[in-house]
Amino acid sequence: MSRLNPYKASGGLFSIATPTAEIQLVASTRDLLVDLQATSYDVSGHRHLSHATAALSLDDAIRLEMVLGDAISAVLAIDDPRQTALWSPATYSDAPRSGGR
Secondary structure (H helix, E strand, C coil): CCCCCCCEEECCEEEEECCCEEEEEEECCCEEEEEEEEEEECCCCCEEEEEEEEEEEHHHHHHHHHHHHHHHHHHHHCCCHHHHCCCCHHHHCCCCCCCCC
């Protein structure tokens, strides 16, 4: 988690930026809007931009919080190097640039 920049909050708007994603959360009286923009690279090194939004009810947002907590606990508990090798940093970091890209 040290790769995450400190989040910024302004009223009901919260945001986190990482080297490969920007995440914005907008809290309203009824739900939570999640806005995710990410950059990934395919096996040939071509960059792809993805964007998704979702409006979560309060119950779903709480479930998401619990699932994220469980996932973070699982990451901290992994001691099998084969597991961490499944998704190498090359999967989510900048690919070497060539030509005019």
